[in-house]
Amino acid sequence: MTEEDRTYQRARTREQKNQRLDGILDATRSILDEGSYHDVTLSAIAERVGCSRANLSHYVGSKEEILLLLYIRSLREILEAMKGIDPGSLDVSSITGLEAASDALAAMLASHRDFGRLGALLTSIIETNVRLECLVECKREIIGMMADGSSLLVERGLFDELADSTRFLMDLSDYVAGLYPATHPLPIQRAACKETGYPILSYEESLRDFLTVQLVGYKVLKEKRDDS
Amino acid sequence: MTEEDRTYQRARTREQKNQRLDGILDATRSILDEGSYHDVTLSAIAERVGCSRANLSHYVGSKEEILLLLYIRSLREILEAMKGIDPGSLDVSSITGLEAASDALAAMLASHRDFGRLGALLTSIIETNVRLECLVECKREIIGMMADGSSLLVERGLFDELADSTRFLMDLSDYVAGLYPATHPLPIQRAACKETGYPILSYEESLRDFLTVQLVGYKVLKEKRDDS
Missing domain, CATH: 1.10.357.10 (Tetracycline Repressor, domain 2)
Structure with missing residues (x-):
């Protein structure tokens, strides 16, 4: 578990999971707003959300x-x-x-x-x-x-x-x-x-x-x- | 100069150049017809045209x-x-x-x-x-x-x-x-x-x-x- 993940608790309930997913989508949208499709990487999204890439993979493939x-x-x-x-x-x-x-x-x-x-x-x-x-x-x-x-x-x-x-x-x-x-x-x-x-x-x-x-x-x- | 290039003479006149370019486009079209965009590579095109990749670069970037x-x-x-x-x-x-x-x-x-x-x-x-x-x-x-x-x-x-x-x-x-x-x-x-x-x-x-x-x-x- 990375330092980031210690503060980013994994979602337990369905509602928590949806909230996390919404946060990931918001982060991705803000990357798109500032740049282009080429700037969207899992690392960039994880950094903006404040979790590790491994943690992201619990929510999306x-x-x-x-x-x-x-x-x-x-x-x-x-x-x-x-x-x-x-x-x-x-x-x-x-x-x-x-x-x-x-x-x-x-x-x-x-x-x-x-x-x-x-x-x-x-x-x-x-x-x-x-x-x-x-x-x-x-x-x-x-x-x-x-x-x-x-x-x-x-x-x-x-x-x-x-x-x-x-x-x-x-x-x-x-x-x-x-x-x-x-x-x-x-x-x-x-x-x-x-x-x-x-x-x-x-x-x-x-x-x-x-x-x-x-x-x-x-x-x-x-x-x-x-x-x- | 590769073996292929020895038989594939470089175009001298504008007409020859256009003929070569047409051949390159035909080869690319046939690759697309048989597969998809992902199959189109400079190597695949060169192979089908019968020249080297280096020779292709005389015609396209x-x-x-x-x-x-x-x-x-x-x-x-x-x-x-x-x-x-x-x-x-x-x-x-x-x-x-x-x-x-x-x-x-x-x-x-x-x-x-x-x-x-x-x-x-x-x-x-x-x-x-x-x-x-x-x-x-x-x-x-x-x-x-x-x-x-x-x-x-x-x-x-x-x-x-x-x-x-x-x-x-x-x-x-x-x-x-x-x-x-x-x-x-x-x-x-x-x-x-x-x-x-x-x-x-x-x-x-x-x-x-x-x-x-x-x-x-x-x-x-x-x-x-x-x-x-």
Whole structure:
């Protein structure tokens, strides 16, 4: 047992374990906020939490598992925030109303950075370096949240059919995986964009415009199906 | 000079150099076709081309530069294929016409796999491991192709305004970066999807549905702008 571990008591109850895990996720998020994915190492996380690397391994199998859990936590937060939207504030009958809904959704997604930041690394890096049982558990939770989120969008009137809202959410995740790194370039990318005049767009504004096109497209296609 | 290099003469003219580079890109593509990104190493490429690693370095700085050039070549091929679409075959006045256009575009994009396959790795992996001058040259070419592609979509009547078609192409690149890995899971991801019932969608069908929603959304928003 190291000096650090003497003050960092191992969690006994489930509640204590969840608290520890939340602390690990918070530490990882703060490392990401200050640097980039490359700065996230088990040693850096352990140092910030105040425990040893060996102690970390009681809670998670790898840094990718921590990042996966952080991504899931951000989805959970987004779902909670969506539940908090006042149904009366949404007017889905007009394009202006859909634009306002896109505005609200984009602001919410942009304020939960880990959804885009980790979504960009999810399929190509994170998911390939975790234990199968961890991935299975996370996929189960994602499936549950996708179902809740899709139902919520139908209840709020943004979609008439669950199939459409589910598809919308899946496409949104895929889009964000590409949009986040494109709107948050690393130094060499920023330098190349500057030299060539390649545009660096705003994450939130791009999301808003994208969401408007999507919501309007789905709505018009649904109306056309109803007409025929 | 190794035994291999004795038979692999160094290119003297610009034309020879381009031929060599094309051979290197073909070899890399075949390695990707048979395996994954992790199988692409300079040694594997050199072996397939029939030269030494040292000889490879006359043409490219790193494996990421090769992948970047392969991505650019695939964009070039897609642009050429788009130019070949018969304008008379497109009916943009109806939703059915836009669905047919989406069908054609999706089939074309799916047949140029490197656009999605490398697009998924582009911003997070490839672009961060190349020389600045290489990235600048590639960004310049991408800017040129984006301008040509946007103009072409306006000429073909799919968009009325360049700003819309440019934005559509940028969003398409971002979407594909997330869609490709989601529709081409690695073994552990496939296993987790199977165990949980998480859907693995078709790349081409997802592209087609996405393109339809986008084209319809942009068209309706443009009509609304014209009305007001």
